[in-house]
Amino acid sequence: MAVIKDTTIKALKYQNYKGKNKTIPNQWKFGVDVGLYVLMRKNGAKLWQHQYSFKNIDGKNVRRVLSYGAYPDVSLKEAKAKYRANNELVKQGIDPFDERERLEKEKQAKAKAELKRLEQEKIERDRKQKYTFEKMAREWHNTKSPEWSAKHKTEVMSSFQRFAFPVIGKKPIDSIERFDLMELLKDIEQRPNPPLTALRKLRQRLEAVFWYVIDTYKIIDENPAANIKSTSFKKVPEQHLRALPHEELPELMRRIESYKGFMTTKLALKMLVHTFVRHSELRLAQWSEIDWNKRLWTIPESRMKAGKPHVVPISNQVIEILKELQIINGHYPFIFASNHKPHQQAISENAVLVMLKNIGMWQTTTAHGLRSTFSSLANEQQINPDVIERQLAHTAGDKVRAAYNRSEYLPHRIALMQWYSNWIDGKQEPFGQFFESFSKSNTSQLIQVQK
Structure with a gap:
């Protein structure tokens, strides 16, 4: 050619x-x-x-x-x-024909991906410019508030409007740093007659808003409020509220059962009533601390006020509570895993306290007041004071009583915990009478726990 x-x-x-x-x-x-x-x-x-x-x-x-x-x-x-x-x-x-089709599709896919990337960049720029702290706080509030009472809903928004919005409300959410938040909170602390309780609640809410933004919009990667500790501020003066009379336990349990909020918090308060441990001891409980065979919960020394491990016998009622929790949180380390970061965190330190407030028991008792409820009833029943004090994890007042080890009281404490759970459920029986029948019918369990 x-x-x-x-x-x-x-x-x-x-x-x-x-x-x-x-x-x-x-x-x-x-x-x-x-x-x-x-x-x-x-x-x-x-x-x-x-x-x-x-x-x-x-x-x-x-x-x-x-x-x-x-x-x-x-x-x-x-x-x-x-x-x-x-x-x-x-x-x-x-085949060149197929290859050309493949390259054309690849080219179109790349062009589409590039267009999407540019659109996403524009969206991100718009978000950072448009999404101010106030907008995000209101959005978080709208998302979470259906779970709250009307009173709590108003109180949360009022705290933002009073303290946060005037200072950081118009700032883009990604421009707010830890220093800005510390400055905001310290300014509240330095006011005459500072509202310290409101300050601590605001700190927690600031942290919650930033976690919401991180999880929902990916505008920011770090939470500037996460490392601001409550210990950075003046301590709220301690208020001594009366213990709940044991006659009012049925009403408390009725209100707990009718609560429609976060199930983990509901079960936490139920377990707190039955076990009367300190709130911090309960909140951070982990599944590894539960011995299902011996029906014992061992709280490690790191969480105990006295710095020694504490054993809590588990009643039938508490077993049922734990089974419910196992369905919800069994695959997380914490028994009372948080709704926000269940793999890493337990529920907040105020979760149970807020629930008490939401069910109308805030002015009646506190989480700590439930310990006094048990103690008063147990002493009325003339139960051995050493057994009561041991179960409350109180340090013995003299060397002779301190010399007893936990196993010497464990059979009595196992019976005590089951008796108290029964009492809460309305099966009110003198402890002496209950202990005698319980010991006969649960001999094998009492022997096993002392091995």
């Missing part, structure tokens, strides 16, 4: 047809190389085409035609380059 030059293609006319037909067809081919030709059309258009044979997956030869564009938009040199490249693909067993 003679060498074809660009000038030849340029000079080529539709009327130059030299084929076998007497009349010029609507389109005809001018060969440039084996399989490469210019398709001449009646309207004067010159189109580059490449015809080749390719074996399909069935092993049959299939004729395919590739179009390279119109001349002179695509020059002879460019057409030949495409022609050679596609012939090379055929030699490698690759």
Whole structure:
């Protein structure tokens, strides 16, 4: 085949047809190389085409035609380059037609991904400029408040409006740093008659808002309020509220049962009533501390006020509470895992206290007051004071009483905990009478725990 030059293609006319037909067809081919030709059309258009044979997956030869564009938009040199490249693909067993489709799809996918990336960048820029602290705080409040009482809902928003919005409300959420929050909180602390309780609650709410933004919008990566400890501020003066009279335990349990909030918190308060441990001892409880066979919960020394491990016998009622919790939080380390970061955190230090407030028991008792409720009832029953004090994890007042080890009182404490749970449930029986029957029917358990 003679060498074809660009000038030849340029000079080529539709009327130059030299084929076998007497009349010029609507389109005809001018060969440039084996399989490469210019398709001449009646309207004067010159189109580059490449015809080749390719074996399909069935092993049959299939004729395919590739179009390279119109001349002179695509020059002879460019057409030949495409022609050679596609012939090379055929030699490698690759169908140029399929390859071109693949590359086109890949190109479209990349273009789509790039467009999406640019759109996302714009969204992120808009978010950072548009999403101020006030907007995010209100959004968090709207999301969480359906679980709260009307009074608590109003109190939370009022704290933002009073303290936070005037200072950081209009700031973009990603521009707020730990220093800004410390400055805000310290300013509250330095006021005459500072509202210290409100300050501590605000600190917790600031942290909650930032966690919400991190999880929902990914605008920020770190929570500037997370490392601000309550110990950084003046201590709230301790208030001594009366213990709940044991006659009011049924009403407390009725209100707990009717509570519609976070189930983990509800079960935490139920367990607190039955076990009367300190709130901090309960809140951070882990499944590894539970001995299901011996029905004992061992609180490690790190969480105990006296710095010594404390054993809490588990009553039948507490077993049922733990089984409910196991369904909810059994795959997390904490028995009372937080709703926000269940793999890493327990419920907040105020969760149970807020629930007491929401069920209308805030002015009646506190979490610590439940310990006094048990102590008063147990002393009324003339139970051995050493057994009571041991179960309350109180340090003995003299060396003789301190010399007793936990196993010497454990059978009595096991019976005591079951008796108290029964009492809470309305099965009110003198402890002496209960202990006698319990010891006879639970001999094997009492022997096992002392091994």
